[in-house]
Each structure stands twice: as C-alpha cells, then as structure tokens.
Amino acid sequence: MKRPVAFACLFVVLLAKVASAQAPPAMGEAFELSQPQWKLFVPSGYEHRQDGAVDLLIHFHGDPQTVWNNAAQARLNAIIVTANYNGLSSAYSKPFSDTELFRSLLDDARAKLRKLPDFGEAAFDRIAVTSFSAGYGAVREILKQPHYREAIDAILAADSLYASTDAADGTPVDEQMADYKTYADMATRGEKTFLFTHSDVATPTYESTRETGDELLAHLGLTPTAIDQPGLGTLRFTRTAERGGFVLWGAAGETGDDHMAHLRYLAEWLDDLPLAKRAE
DSSP states (O other), rough: OOOOOHHHHHHHHHHHGGGOOSOOOEEEEEOOOSSTTTTEEEEETTTTTTOOEEEEEEEEEEEEHHHHHHHHTTBOOOOEEEEEOSSSSSHHHHHTTTTTTHHHHHHHHHHHTTTTTTOTTEEEEEEEEOOOOOGGGHHHHHHHHHHHHOOOEEEEEESOOBBBBTTTSSSSSSHHHHHHHHHHHHHHHSSSSEEEOOOOOOOOSSSOHHHHHHHHHHHOOOEEEEEEEEEETTTTEEEEEEEETTTEEEEEEOSHHHHHHHHHHHHHHHHHSSSOOOOO
C-alpha cells in the first residue's frame, strides 16, 4: 500500500521531532535484541512480581523514547519491546508474513530478560500489542494466526489501520479487515481489549483510519456517539463507541501533525490496557 508522497515526507519530518513529546522522559535500560529493528526496555523502578510473571507491551512503529515516555506516564509496570522497520506498511507486513517471526520476537525478549537479575524464568502474563501508523502492517499479519490472537490480551491501533478500497463497493477490502473484525468480536464478548483510534486525515487512494473504523463499527452493529471532549495534549475527540472490551475513539484533525498526536500522546490509551500498573 502506498501513501501519497507529500504525506509520507511530512511523516518522516514529524517523526524526527516526536522524541520531544510532552510526556516526561522515562528512565531505564535498553537492550538490543537479535534483530536490529527490535529493542527491549526495562523501565527504572520496574516492580518485580512475587510469582515472577511479566507483562509485555510490544509496539510497532514509532520513536522508542516516545513510547517509553508514554508508558511511564500511564504508570505501566511492563517490559516494552519496540519494533521499527524502515518504510511504510509493507516494511512491516513482509517480514511478519513469516508466521514464526512473532514467536521469535517473544522468545528473544524472554531470553534477554532471563539473563537479567531478578527476572528468573520471565514467564509472560499479559501481552499487549500496539501500533501507530504503518505498524499495523505487522499486526495484521500476526492476527492471521489463531494462536497469536489467543495469546494477545489487548490491541491498541493508534491511528493505525488502513486498507485498500474494494472496487465493487468502495469499502475496505474484506480480506484486509477480517482478522481485525475477529479480534473486535472477541473484545465485544469481553475476551480481549481492542482500542481503536482514528484521525480525520484523508487518504484519497485507499481507506483511511476513519473509514476502517466505520467498517469495524458496521461489522459490530455499533453507532458512534458524537462528542466534543479534550484528550492529552492536542487530542480532541469527536466521537466514540464502546461494547465490552472494544472502544473506538475518533479524534479531530486532518494534518500530519494531527496524525502524529496519536503517537505523541499514546498514554491517553495505554493506561486503559489490561497491563500491570506501578504501585506508586
């Protein structure tokens, strides 16, 4: 899937600036994993659990420091893995079309933790997968595997689900939405958490996040409620819908910077993930 060149260039410029986001800097120790695109972060003050279990946040696409800062602002007591590939959605979908790659990422993170003091066997308890922008390319491939859908407790798609347009009816191509719909169904039954956010950035040659959000709502039989509600930073919400563990938040904004706000203020939704929180 190819974005308009002007938007893609603007995104690169804004991504370079996003490390100066509003969330206070998070302190901790970062470790390289077996692939250069993967990085593991243990936040300072991480509170080890008596049972040795570890909650894991895996984020696709976005400045690692910004993700760490927002996780700290959301008081997550979780280990964080960030995965960043150079390119748009295909840069994520191609590697993760290998059905063993996500398992390798989990195994790699676990092996790294087991080498660190106090982590023991580092058994993962809850796993949340989040994505921003093009990172959905990886998540879409991961969700195709039923055993991964079962293993993942929560998904946050932060302005991060696009699709090709079906020439027959002008809606998102069914195949590209199918597994997100399946996960949304699981969330509405209370089995999972699925947080979906969108901006109003237009994508004339393919389906935007607002349009894929509309597709999910239609599938679930939900009608959004119009609101005018401020969020963190520059976020301002214009609509929402909820059933069980599925929640959609639509935010105003038609510019690249409005798009970047969904990463810059990721803490808006991270604290709603079913991950452990710090005691203090």
